[in-house]
Amino acid sequence: MRPPHLRRIRGLVPFALIAVWLVVGGLLGPFAGRLGEVATNDQAAFLPRSAESTRVLREQAAFRQRETLPVIVVWTADGGEAVTGRQRAATAATAGLAGTSGVTGAPSPALPSRDHAALQAVVPLRPDLGDRLVPTLERVRAAAGKVPGTRVRLAGPAATQADLTDAFSGIDGVLLGVALAAVLVILLLVYRSLLLPLVVIAGAVFALGLACAVVYALADHDLVRVDGQVQGILSILVIGAATDYALLVTARCREELAAGRDRHEAARAAVRRSAPAVLASAGTVALGLIALLLSDLTNNRALGPVGAVGIGCAVLSALTFLPAVLALLGRRAYWPAGPDGGPGAAGLWQRVAGLVDRAPRRVWALALTGLLLCSAGALTLDSRGVPLDETFVGHVPSVAAQQTLARHFPAGAGTPVVVLADAASASRVERTVRATPGVAAVTATGAGGRPTGKPRVVDGRVRLEATVKAAPDTRAARDTVARLRGSLHALPGANALVGGYTAQQYDTLRAAERDRTVIVPVVLAVILVILVLLLRSLAVPVLLVLTVALNFTATLGVAALVFHGLFGFSGTDPSVPLYGFVFLVALGVDYNIFLMSRVREETLRHGVREGVRRGLVTTGGVITSAGVVLAATFAALGVIPLAFLVQIAFIVSFGVLLDTLVVRSLLVPALVRDIGDRVWWPTRPERRVHGENGRRGTNRADDEAWTAARAARRAFRTR
Structure with missing residues (x-):
């Protein structure tokens, strides 16, 4: 029997853990809304490190004192008439912007279009304006608005960056609110409990506050760069992951309470039995994100450590705060349903497990055929970038201004x-x-x-500017850059470099394509190693990796149809498949880890056939619930009016649902059931089962008797 003072100390541990997390939430919680202070949406800060356009940026500093962020002012005469000489003279008002705050250099004179229906001028702005960009653009618009009888529009990189800033402005609270509301509704339906969903959400919010505080400190010391996309993904990732891990822990605790354990012992047992699966699944996601450090793009590299920090905080909350609350509340946490209700309790998973057990080959053949058919559509997904008018969802001023500019001038004018x-x-x-x-x-x-x-000669070099016919963000403009580089690099002794806004976009696309070829194999290798260590097998990990990869290609196939036919996107940014792969494959392996770790545990006691059945029944409800929660949280990214995040939201949400409802529920269990004991090669769990027959029964009644005897021996030792 344990000494009374040890029991008292152990009884105080839950109170201490809850107190620590309350302090963390109170002190660090506000950082969830402060990441915008250290975030930047300046795309020049995220250029590929080794790209030719980046070398041009460094070298051309000798030709002008500082790099600029141009805004193109476009005047069109009211009623579609030709601009007058008086109106053209009035555009000189923009010249007065020279030397004012935020403007570097002198604005160009206003030039008429060939059809004489429009005028344009370029105002060079400082690229590091940050929050001052929008007020500076308003001053430019006010000065340009002094031209009578015209309409003023602002185009160019500065206007686009301002619209990006506006898209992310105030989105923190909206995104977090939508995600938490979705999680709360789902948890209420899953648990049929009033208190436990609030506890789970509190743990997720505490984890997010801690993660944002750590990321804030890293960004403030220039160790990582954070933009609006990384900021939004961090919130969704932490909320979704923390809820997923909480579902697994609470499901284990519910099982222990239903078996008659007291609340403290049930909480400790839940942590002890769920921690390996939680830590392994978190490790796959964190290391998959860390693999993004191999990227040549700064924002991809930033997402790696930022996401890994978020996953670490989610695990810490799920394995400390949540068990502490469960140890204090016990059965009351599941009121009014009680520990016998909740995920996995319905007979649905008994029927699914029965179907898999009766006809495993038919089940996996049908599931595999459907996934392969969906995967065929992945060949039609165009990931070579999107034009500016598809970057935003809905109408934005910079897109309308760029379209007006393209109607009257060479579309590349000003950029x-x-x-x-x-x-x-x-x-x-x-x-x-x-x-x-x-x-x-x-x-x-x-x-x-x-x-x-x-041209002026500086250090033996000259600088030329080429205006392309196509809009600077289009595929045609990038093709022109590629042709320019091909022709100029072939000139002997020229040592020519091609840069500028369009070249930066081109290099970013090429870097993203290179990242896919480098990072995807690394992520798969990392996941494979973790699965081998967890499951102590070679065959099962290979099988799981192949199934999640198939789930990813099937998701891309469906996404290609939906993006083109429903959303009207002509293609995706090259980083979309990479982000989708990292999140979907790593998170998809999570659910297979939850399933197969339980299947292995049951197989060691009952054999492969019964192990698959029991593992599917006990994990079916909780894993499917976790998948629905994660899909809902990622779907919340759709509130940000950017095509990139809308596409990521669809790919991850649909892919997670496909994984939990088809791959993890049908394909994997059916394959394991059909292959049998050989799936655990080189280990043989069946031998362990047969070897234990002398001290354990192989039927249900004998097993329950053995479990009761073991509990009695444990109780005797503790007295």
């Missing part, structure tokens, strides 16, 4: 392609640029980046 080359080859380079298909005009730049007839 030129920058060419740097050796001065000795300047004439050859200029002729080559001018002859390149897709280029509308070429100008040389002198001091301060101003157009001149003869």
